[in-house]
Amino acid sequence: MYIVVVGGGRLGYYLSKALLNEGHEVVILEKNATFCQIINDELGGVCIQGDGCETAILTKVGTGRAEMLIAVTGDDEDNLVACQVAKHKFMVPRTIARIRNPQNEVVFKELGIDVTVSSTNVILEHIQEEVPTHPLTHLLSIRDQGLEVVEIKIPAESSAVGKRVKELPLPKGTRLALVIHQAQKPKVPSADTLIRAEDRVIAITSSEMEEELRNTLRGTWTSPQTDG
Amino acid sequence: MKIVIMGCGRVGAQLAGLLDSDGHSVIILDTDAYSFRRLPPDFKGTALVGNGLDQEALKRAGIEEADAFVAVTQGDNRNVMATQIAKHIFRVPRVVCRIYDPLRQELYSTLGLETLSPTTIFAQMLRERLEG
Numbered sequence: 001m002y003i004v005v006v007g008g009g010r011l012g013y014y015l016s017k018a019l020l021n022e023g024h025e026v027v028i029l030e031k032n033a034t035f036c037q038i039i040n041d042e043l044g045g046v047c048i049q050g051d052g053c054e055t056a057i058l059t060k061v062g063t064g065r066a067e068m069l070i071a072v073t074g075d076d077e078d079n080l081v082a083c084q085v086a087k088h089k090f091m092v093p094r095t096i097a098r099i100r101n102p103q104n105e106v107v108f109k110e111l112g113i114d115v116t117v118s119s120t121n122v123i124l125e126h127i128q129e130e131v132p133t134h135p136l137t138h139l140l141s142i143r144d145q146g147l148e149v150v151e152i153k154i155p156a157e158s159s160a161v162g163k164r165v166k167e168l169p170l171p172k173g174t175r176l177a178l179v180i181h182q183a184q185k186p187k188v189p190s191a192d193t194l195i196r197a198e199d200r201v202i203a204i205t206s207s208e209m210e211e212e213l214r215n216t217l218r219g220t221w222t223s224p225q226t227d228g
Numbered sequence: 229m230k231i232v233i234m235g236c237g238r239v240g241a242q243l244a245g246l247l248d249s250d251g252h253s254v255i256i257l258d259t260d261a262y263s264f265r266r267l268p269p270d271f272k273g274t275a276l277v278g279n280g281l282d283q284e285a286l287k288r289a290g291i292e293e294a295d296a297f298v299a300v301t302q303g304d305n306r307n308v309m310a311t312q313i314a315k316h317i318f319r320v321p322r323v324v325c326r327i328y329d330p331l332r333q334e335l336y337s338t339l340g341l342e343t344l345s346p347t348t349i350f351a352q353m354l355r356e357r358l359e360g
Contacts, residue, residue, distance in 0.1 A: 053305060055331040077281060077305040081332070084308075089335055103283055107309075110316050 001025070004066045004092075006052030006082040007073035008035045011098065011119075015072060017043060027061045053081045055089055063090040072098040080104075083113045115143075136214050139202070146206050149177070152217045156197040159220045166191035167223065168216055171209035178202040232257065232294045232320075234280035234310050235301035239326070241266035243298065248273045255289045280310040286318065296322040304329050311341055 001024045005016050008030030019026045020043060029052035030036050039047040050057035052071065063069065069086035071079035076099050083095035096115040097108055108116045129137045129151075140149040154160055160168055165176060179193055180186045180200040187193065195201070195217075205213045215221070229252045233240050236258035244256045245268040254273030257280050258264065264275040278285030280299065291297065297314035299307035304327045311325035324342045327333040333345035 053332065054329065055335070075305070077303065077309040080309050080312075081305040084339075085332070085335060088339060101282070104281075107283075107313055107317060111312055 001067045002062075002065055003027075004029065004052070004058070004061060004063055004069045004086070006069065006071040006079070007098075008032070008039050008047050009072070009074060011072045013039055013042075015070065016046060020046070029057060029061065053078060053085060055085060058085060058090060063092060066090070066092050068092065068094045068096065070096045070098075074100065076100055076104050080108060080111065080113065083108075084111065087112060135218055136210070141207075146208075147204060148207055148210055149202065149204055150210065150213070152201045152203060152214065154195060154197060154199045154201060155218055157220065158197070158218050159222070160195045160217050161197045163195055163223075164191065165189050165193045165195065168195070169221070169223075170216060171205065171212040174203060174205040174209055174213050176201055176203050229253070229295040230290065230293055231255070231296045231298065232286070232289050232291055232314075234258075234297070234299045234307075236260075236263040236266060236275065237300065237302065238266065240298075240300045241268075243300065244273060245271055255294075257285065257289050281306060281313070283313065283317065286310075286313065291318045291320060294318075294320050296320065296324070298323075299325045304332055308332070308336055308341070315341065 003019055003024050003026050005012050005026060005028045008028045012028055016026045016028050026046055028039060028047040029050050030047055031051055033049055036047045036049045048061060063086055069083060069092045071082040073079055079097040083097045086092040087095050094114050097113045099105060099108060099116050099118045100120055102118045102121045105116050105118055125138055128134045135153060137151045138148060139151055176189050178186045179189045181196060182198060201217060203213060231247055231252050231254050233244050233256045236256050240256060244254050248254045248271055255276060257276050257278050259279050261277045267275060276289050278288060280286060291314060297320045299310045301307055307325045307327060311323045314320040315323045327336060327343050327345050328347050330345045330348045333343045337343045
C-alpha cells in the first residue's frame with residue numbers, strides 16, 4: 001500500500017519504520033531539514049523536505065495514488081489541514097490524524113477525518129490503567145459500531161460481589177467477555193459464573209451504556225427481581 | 229452585529245478598531261496579551277487572552293451568540309481550523325478566514341468557507357498599479 005506520512009518527528013519516524021517493515025511503500029514529508037537528514041540516514045531515502053499541507057509537495061510525491069495519508073505532526077491544525085487537502089484535493093480514501101487536544105476529536109470527526117488518534121488520551125488511559133484503584137479502563141473502541149471494550153475492577157463493596165452473571169442487571173447490549181479472578185487464568189463467563197471481589201471483568205458495551213455498566217459492576221443496588 | 233475576531237496582529241487590531249467605531253460589538257482573541265497594544269486607545273470592545281482553537285476559549289468569547297467570526301492569525305492552518313469550528317460546531321452564520329497560501333485558499337473556498345488570500349489580492353493590486 002502507498003502511504004504518505006506527514007510529520008517526521010519521533011512518531012512519524014517509528015510509524016514509518018513499522019510500515020516499511022510491513023512492506024508498505026512510504027514517503028514522509030517533514031519541514032525540518034535536519035530531521036529529514038536523520039530519517040534518510042536511518043531508513044533510506046524515504047523522507048522529503050516540505051510542508052505536508054501544501055498542494056505542490058503533495059502532488060510531487062504522487063499523493064493522488066496514495067491509499068492512505070497519516071498526519072502525525074505535533075500541531076492539531078496542521079494535521080487537520082493535511083488530511084483535508086489529501087481528502088478533497090487528492091481523493092485519498094483514508095486519512096488518519098493524530099490529535100493532541102482531546103477536545104478536537106469531535107471537531108475532526110465532524111470535519112470528515114476518517115480516524116483520529118488522541119495521543120493525550122492514549123497516554124492517559126495507559127497511565128490510569130496502572131493506578132490500582134482505577135475503576136474503568138478503556139481498552140479499545142470500535143468506533144464505527146459505537147462499541148467500547150472496557151476493563152472494570154470489582155470492589156469489595158459492590159453489589160455484584162457474590163452474584164452470578166445471570167443475576168446482574170446488565171445494561172442492554174452489554175456482554176461480559178472475560179472474568180479474571182486474581183492470578184487465575186481468565187475465564188469466559190457463563191450465566192453461572194460467580195463474581196467475586198477484586199475480579200477484573202472485560203466487557204463489551206456501547207458508549208451510552210458504559211456508565212450504567214460501571215454502576216452495575218461497581219455500585220450498590222438491589223436485585224431487580226425478587227431473590228434473583 | 230456581534231463579531232469575534234481571532235488574532236490581534238496588525239490586521240486583526242485594525243479591523244477590530246474599524247468595526248468597533250462602526251458600532252458593532254467586537255470581541256478580539258489572541259494568545260498573547262502583549263498584542264493588544266495594537267488596539268486603538270478608544271477601543272470599546274473586549275480583548276480576551278485565549279486560543280481560538282480551544283472551544284472553551286471560543287465560548288468565553290461568546291461564539292455561541294456571535295453573528296460573525298473572522299480568523300486572521302499568522303497561521304493559515306490555525307485560521308482554517310478555527311473557522312471550521314466556528315462554522316460547523318458553533319454554527320456562526322458568517323465566517324471569514326484569511327489564508328495566505330493561494331492553493332489552500334482555493335481548496336477551502338470550494339469546500340464552502342468564505343476565504344480571502346492577501347497574497348492573491350495584493351499581487352493583483354500591484355499588477356494593476358504597474359500596468360494601469
